[in-house]
Amino acid sequence: MAADSVLMPGDALARYRSGLIAAAAYSAVINALYLVPSLYMLQVYDRVLTSRNLTTLTMLTVLMLAAYIALAALGAIRNMMLVRIGNGVDAALSSSVFDAVFNRYALTRDLRLLGRLNDLSVIRSFIGGSGMASLFDAPWIPIYLFVVYLMHPYFALLVLIGLLILVALALLTEWTTGSKLGQASAFQSAANAGVSNAMHSIDAISAMGMTARVRERWSGQTLPAAVLQSKAADRASMLTSASKFVRITLQSAILCLGAALVIAGDVTPGLMIAASILASRALAPVEQLIASWKPFVGFRKSWAQLKELLALADDRAPSVVLPRPAGRLLLEQVSFRLSSGDEPILQNVSLSVSPGEIVGIIGPSASGKSTLAKLMVGACKPSSGVVRLDGFDLAAWNRDDLGPHLGYLPQEVQLMDGTVGENISRFATDATSESIIAAAKAAHAHDAIARLPQGYNTRVGIGGESLSGGQRQRVALARALYGEPALLVLDEPNSNLDEIGEKALQDALLAAKSSGVSIVLISHRPGTVAITDRLIVLKDGRIALNGPRDAVLTTLNAGRAPAPPAKTVE
Structure with a gap:
């Protein structure tokens, strides 16, 4: 059965086509009702005041109030509808975007991908906010101008001039401030990234008195951002004041022109007041569009970025x-x-691991051992060559289906904020206490967990900060063994273990081996290497030795350190 295809942003929005059509219909009625104030004033000045008929005034006022009630109700309904459409699009895309970000980050380690998660909130906010509503109102601008034109062409000409000036000021604001704000954002992002990186080394920074120098670096990066933001804010403030001046002046200019036309006998006083009110309404959608311009630019950018991300996620073999x-x-x-121009970390590595076999991988630092471990579990994608599991390319497996059958313990153990039990069960919602305890016992970690303040309910904190290094490693081993995986890949699983912990690790691995689990073990400790069936020596990203454990150890101890290409030792 083929896996579900990735949902694209356009497809998610298309699900709410009927809702968008309804919102457009509501917008049409709302904007038609905005003509009521002008018509009301026209009738009051030209009919009621001249006829002095209170009955007519009463009926007109009742109709006006009914129209205003309908206007308020329809506006509220439209806004609530757009909010729900925005939430729906967010919910429809969230799973695809989350998976795409995580899968892509696993391949590239590009921290900028985390910003794609924020793109969802940008899209949701724009659709559910005033931005989408202003787009629905925009088509009514020429309609309002036409109605003003029917009142008198000079009114329409004056309003059109005002609209063009406002649009020009908005474009000038974007042109003069956009680049500066972009540069300021880049400086601020770099500063924040530097602080985030420093936080990972907080112990060393504090111990060696480096806090002041880290602060100076951060200040040096944030100062240019503050300067650029101030310059952009100054220009935006001046142009915003100019826009307000144009709007206020235009209102008075309409009245001034209307008064001249009344004196000339071309229009009535009621028509003059109605034109003034309608001119304000004609300007409103333009002002809304100007106010929504930056959110719209952000929406468009986020939309394009998500399309690009999801297109990459969809460009894969069907699972x-x-x-x-x-x-x-x-x-x-x-x-x-890492990239096409970089030196290879691994080169032409070929090996196999059979069920019930423990294969050890050793080698000097930076020989590619950890990268090889990541490739074996699909955390990285080979630049060339194929990683197969049971004959199938790892890319052919659905990750959610395959994950429960893999156990992986990375070199740098990281636990997620939650309880010990939740981390062991990989946060599975259907996990049972029996399955969690079974994994802990398989890792020989049950007794150590029992000594924690709240046992399996002890919260580990972000990254497992509330546990010691050895405790984190044993919980992570239990997590790797959870669900009886078919393949177990462990990268330096004993780096933080004492002698008792290492003995427990060896017992756990031998028990897994007897159950037919394929085990890849990266370690240098003699006791752990001693339980392997076969050893592979990596050097400079290539396999230098590959053979039975004792034969490989004999070759190494004899001082005949091999150089690539690989040599098979019998």
Whole structure:
């Protein structure tokens, strides 16, 4: 069965086509009702005051109030409808965007991808806010101008001149401030990224008295942002004041022109007042569009970014539901580099791991061991070559289907904010206490967890900060063993373990091996290496040795350190 295709933004919005059509219809009625104040004043000045008929005034006032009530009700309904459409689009896209961000970040480690999650709120806010409503009102600008024209062509000409001046001022504001605000945002983002990076090294920074220098670097990056923002704000303030001047002047100019036309006998006083009110209404959609311009630009940018992101997510082989894997891992001529111009981290790596086998991977630092581990579980995509599980390319597996059958313990253990039990169960909503405890016992971590203040309900904090390094590692091992995975990839799983913890790790791995689990173990400790069936030595991103454990250790101890290409030791 093929996996569901990624939902694109246009498709998500199309789901609410009927709602958007209804909102457009409500907008038409709302804008038609905005003609009522002008018509009311026209009738009052030209009919009621001349006839002195209170009955006519009463009926006109009742009709006006009914129209105003309808206007308020329809406006509220339209706004609530747009809010729900915005929320619906957000909800429809959230799963696809979240998965695309995480999957793409796993491949690129580009922190800017996290901003795509914020794009959802930008789109939701624009659709549910005044921005979308202003787009529905915009087509009525020429209609209002036409009605003003029917009152007198000079009125329409004056209003048109005012509209053009307001639009010109808005464009000038964007032109003079847009680049400065963009540069300021870039400086501020760089400063925030630097602080975020420093927070990861907070212990070293505090211990070695580096706080002041980190602060100076941050201040040096934020100062240009503040200067640019101030310049942009000054220009925007001047142009905003100019816009207010134009609007106020235009209102008075309409009355002045109307008075001259009344004196000339071309229009009535009622028509003059009605034209003034209608001119204000004609300006309103333009003012709304100007006010919504920046949100619209943000909406358009966010829309394009999500389209690009989701297009990349959709550009993949269709996934099928495959049976539970037995754990046969095969790498065929796998190479990996961060980008096309970089030196390869891994080159032409070929190896296999069979069910019930423990394969150890050793080698000097920066030889590509951790990258190889990531490739084995699909956390990274090979630049060339294929990683297969039970004969299928990892890309052919649906990640949600495959994930429960993989156990992975990265070199840098990170736990998520939650309880110990939640972390072990991988935050599965259907996890049982029995399955969580079984994983902890398989990792020989049950007794250690029992000694925590609240046992399995102990909160670990962000990244597992409330636990010691050894405790985090044992909880992470239990997480890797949760659900009886078919393939287990462990990267330096004993780096924070004491002698007792390492013995528990060895017992856990031997028990998993007896259950037919395929195990890849990256470690340098002799005790852990001793339980492997086969050893692979990585050097400079290539396999230098590959063979039975004792034969490889004999070759290494003899001082015949091999150089690539790989040598198989019997």
